[in-house]
Amino acid sequence: MHQGIVLVVTMLAVLTAFPTVRGTAHLTFDNTTEANVTREGCDMSVLCLELPDDCDPEGNTTCLFASLNATTPMAPDGFNLSVGLSGNSTGLIAFGLTQNFSQEVTQMFVCGMNSSGIFFFQTLNRNPNGTLTPNERRTTQIRNKVNGTSIQCEFIIPNVNTSMKGENLDGTTAVVILANGMVNATSGLTESFDVRLNSGQVNLTNAQGTVILPKNLTINRVGCGNEKLCIESPEDCDPQSTDECLFTSLDTTTPANGTFNISVELAGESTGYIAMGFTQNESEGVTNLYICSINSSAR
Structure with missing residues (x-):
């Protein structure tokens, strides 16, 4: 998320006054209300991840923040994940899900604004080498609020499960990525990512993000001093x-x-x-x- 990236045009959402949005078929917008991302319910009913620790997206210009609220997993469809994303950027902020950021594909959800202050929402895959590839991941109830460099958006990722390309989830656990980045001046879409937070494995359906490790885990001194x-x-x-x-x-x-x-x-x-x-x-x-x-x- 730090380097120049192959530009992928998956979608441009156009925002006029308040708010009329157009997008491709995999995206559904809620134009009735603005996004309102807060810390309400953190660690009780919603899982919150932020940088710096415990920062409040309300009035804090340095806070990059995401709140996650998952429905009960139901086989085979998985669960719906409600995301609130907030941060400050002259370009974009992004939320991602992966099993291993450096070695596997990361499914990215991007909220940004172009040089004219027009909001856009984009879904794409980030490959381990930093390039982007198209991925029209269905996303619903997209809302936004843009005020200067402050960007907030809320959206729902339906049917999160292990079978969907780009997510590669292991049951209900995943690595969460938070990033900001630049917007291409010509296309008005994503140009680059700068990773700000890599959560490690968290349980997306648990407000504390607790992960229960498999009982057959083996830890020993093999590789000490050489590999680790x-x-x-x-x-x-x-x-x-x-x-x-x-x-x-x-x-x-x-x-x-x-x-x-x-x-x-x-x-x-x-x-x-x-x-x-x-x-x-x-x-x-x-x-x-x-x-x-x-x-x-x-x-």
């Missing part, structure tokens, strides 16, 4: 053979345009939870924690 960085207590312990081993491993992708992905393994003995974190200063700085826990049902 390992940190443990006590020193050089192996979580596969030693009960009292608190262990984490980190494996990064090759940096591209200033960003990279980190794959994390975490293992340890606890009656509650284990955690790992990143910080610039342990005693004074903010620590971003990742927690794996056991609840009362031992899940």
Whole structure:
């Protein structure tokens, strides 16, 4: 999402005064009301992802924010996902779903405005090499509100499941991507993406985004010092053979345009939870924690 990208024209939604919108057949617009994206219900009824942490899209010009509300999954159609997207950009903001941003296709949903301040909505696939390909993903009840560089949009992605090309979802879990980017001056559509948030695997149907890992997960020291960085207590312990081993491993992708992905393994003995974190200063700085826990049902 950082690099120049092959331009794909899937759709241009034209907004006049308030609001009359036209689009292709896979997109359905709600022209009766404006979008109104807030933090209401975060971590209780809706899953919220934002940068910086806990920012409020109301009145915060640096807040890139998405709220997700999923219906109950029903086989074989999956679930409907209501998305609220808010951010500040002179071009576009975008929401994406994937299983692995660096290695697999990401289904992108783009809300933007061209140089004339005209709103557009676009769906497309972002390939691992950064190029874009057409994908007329059905999207309904699209609403927007544009005020200067502030862009908000709300939409529903129906029938999210594992069979749809470009989503590659594993049941109800996925990686959420938030980005902003540039609009091509000639076409008025997406030119480039700048990834701002890569959530890692989250459960889209859970307001806290909790993911339950498979019980056959195996974590060991294979590759330590060569393929991955390992940190443990006590020193050089192996979580596969030693009960009292608190262990984490980190494996990064090759940096591209200033960003990279980190794959994390975490293992340890606890009656509650284990955690790992990143910080610039342990005693004074903010620590971003990742927690794996056991609840009362031992899940």
